[in-house]
Amino acid sequence: MIPEFAVLGHPNEGKSSVVSTLTEDDQIRVSRIPGETLVSRSYTVAIDGEKLIRFVDTPGFQVPQQTLAWFKKYDGDPGQIIECFIDTFQNDSFYFDECELLAPLSKGAGIIYVVDGSRPVRQDDLAEMEILRLTGRPRMAVINSKTNTKDYTADWKQEFRKQFNSIRVFNSNTANFMDRILMLESLKSIDQEWEPMLARVIQAFKADWQKRNQMACNIIIKAMEASLSFSISKKVKQGADPEQIQQELTHKYQEHIKKIETLMFKKIRLLFKHNVFEYQLPDYSILLHDLFSKQTWELLGLTKEQLATAGAIIGGTFGAVIDTAAAGITFGIFTAIGSVIGAGSAVLSGKKMLGRKKAGFLRLGGDITRLGPSKNLQFLYVLLDRALIYYSHIINRPHGKRDASVINQAGPDGKKGLTAGFTSAQRSVCARYFKATTGRALFKGFKQEKSLHPFEALIESILANISGT
Ligand SMILES: Nc1nc2c(ncn2[C@@H]2O[C@H](COP(=O)(O)OP(=O)(O)OP(=O)(O)O)[C@@H](O)[C@H]2O)c(=O)[nH]1
Ligand SMILES: [Mg+2]
Incomplete structure (x- = not known):
């Protein structure tokens, strides 16, 4: 036996939306x-195959006045009132919805009565509340305001106090994980019998959330590692146009990293059970800008000066440039994102590095150019900020929220991402991780493990912080 709650109410008040948010379906x-x-x-x-709690979505009351009239006249065993109503009317189409919505109560479900707090209380609502009281089932009232133009919460509460064991404001379009937990906590108080079972449900929900955060952390780190260490190389034929090669490599490099990011977003979305709907980002979101666009880098950390220099060199796109100033086919590193490292095939096969020129330059062995791994620590911050912004959108998006028109509310995207507020200790964790990850991509012997654990711990603590757990 697991706790079961029927979500009841007037048509179109948000019952299905409440069930969807509560069950993350x-x-x-x-x-x-x-x-x-x-x-x-x-x-x-x-959770992990163990059934914990059940919510029943129901059709809205259609004929509450007539139903109430029957309930009031009933003089049989009060414990049998629902069964008797259903027996009497199960073949009467006039009472079809009422039979359907009351049926779960006869099987022992508790009641979650949902109303839209942005409209006034009407006679039909009073009749519905009275019917629910007469069922004798444990019940909680939920105020789910569909708009914020008007607020009748106080009036609803006043009526509810007469009829319900517990009252809760729960908005199916804004509720997050902690709101769901608080809802379950309130349900505990409507019937003592359910208390231990609901305590168990709450505990399982919390453990599951923690596990998902750990998984999200892994997903983010895997993607960062793949992006930071990524490099792409190409053979250069005699007389080839260096600019064309640069463009081609830059394009491929950026497309590859964008793919990694898109896949990471998808994994996070699925982890938090947004299966059906492609998550629509709000209009204000930084994530609507391309990962390699000037806007992204400006919003997420590059200073005006850095941008100006970068822009001057590469005409507004971030990527890599071939250092044409150097003699022969020598390639320079451009520091904004990836870098073209002139690297001989010996380096690529991890054997021997050919003569290193001044900082940032590798003398090309002759026929291969390479772009990446990234030389710019800022790249880590941009990737991390975008991952955290996406995570934040996803975990704060309730499953019952469907209307695109109401998506544009204040959200986590500010100018500058979360990493802009990092302490120097946090920055140094990132810098060490960056150095180890990009270094390892070039030289196999490079150890990364030591820097990985603090970086993991940092991300895990940020995720817990964002989700308020
Ligand atoms: N803005 C906002 N809209 C909501 C909220 N809850 C529900 N809605 C919208 O209200 C409409 C009705 O929601 P449903 O969940 O289908 O309502 P219902 O009570 O199940 O309706 P029936 O199944 O027809 O009885 C939908 O357009 C929802 O998107 C809310 O909290 N905020
Ligand atoms: Mg519905």
């Missing part, structure tokens, strides 16, 4: 048009 149909949910359907939350 984005397949549940939510619609602007009343009458979307026609039959009751249960949604079980299971």
Whole structure:
């Protein structure tokens, strides 16, 4: 036996949306048009195969006044009132929805009654509340305000105090993990019998969240490692146009890293169970800019001066330039992102490095140019900021929120990402990790492990912080 709650209410108040958010199930149909949910359907939350709690989505009340009239006249066993109602009307189409929505209660479900707090209380609502009281089932009222133009929360609360064991404001379009936990905490108080079971559910939810954060941390680190260490090389034929090679390599380099990032975003999205909908980023999001665009780098950390120099050299795109000033086919490192490292095949095969010129230059052995791994620590911060912004959007997006029109609310994207606020100790963790990761990409003997653990710990603590856990 697991705790089970039927989510009841008037049509179009947000019942399905509440169930969707509570169960993190984005397949549940939510619609602007009343009458979307026609039959009751249960949604079980299971973690690692263990079923923990069940919520039943139901159609809205259609004829509450008539139903209440019958309930008031009923003089049989109060414990049998729901069964008797269903027995009486199960073949009567007039009471079809009422039979459907009351059925889960006869099987022992508790009640979560959902109302839209942005509209006033009406007679039909009072009738619904009275019916629910007469069922005798443990019940909680939830105020889920659909708009913030008007607020009748106080009026609703006043009515609810007469009829419900617990009242909670829970917005299915803004609720995050902690709001869901608080909702479960409130459910504990509606019936003592459920208390231990719900305590267990809460504990399992928290452990699962922690596990997901660890997995998100791994996903982010894997992607960062792949991006930072990535390099691409090409044979240069005699008489080839260096500019064309540079463009080609830059394009390939950037496309590859963008792919890594896109895949990382997708993994995070799926980890947090946003399966059905491609997550639509808000209009203000930095993530709408290309990873390699000037806007991204400006917003996430490069100073005006750095940008000006970078822009002057490469005409507004970040990438790499071939150092034409050097004699022969020698390639220079451009520091904004990747770098063209003139590197001989000996270096690429990890054997012997050919003559190193001044800082940042590698003398080319003759026929191979290489772009990457990144030489710019800022690249790590840009990648990390974007990953954290995405994570933050995803974990703060409730599954029951479907309308694109309401997406544009204040969010985590500010000018400058989170890393701009890093302490010097945190920066040094990042710098060491960067050096080890990019270094290892070039020289096999380079040890990375020591720098990895502090970096992992740093990211894990940031994720816990962002999710308020
Ligand atoms: N802005 C906002 N819209 C909401 C909220 N909850 C629900 N909605 C919207 O209200 C409409 C109805 O939501 P549903 O969850 O389908 O409502 P329902 O009570 O299940 O409706 P029926 O199944 O028709 O009885 C949808 O357009 C939702 O997107 C909310 O908290 N905020
Ligand atoms: Mg519905």
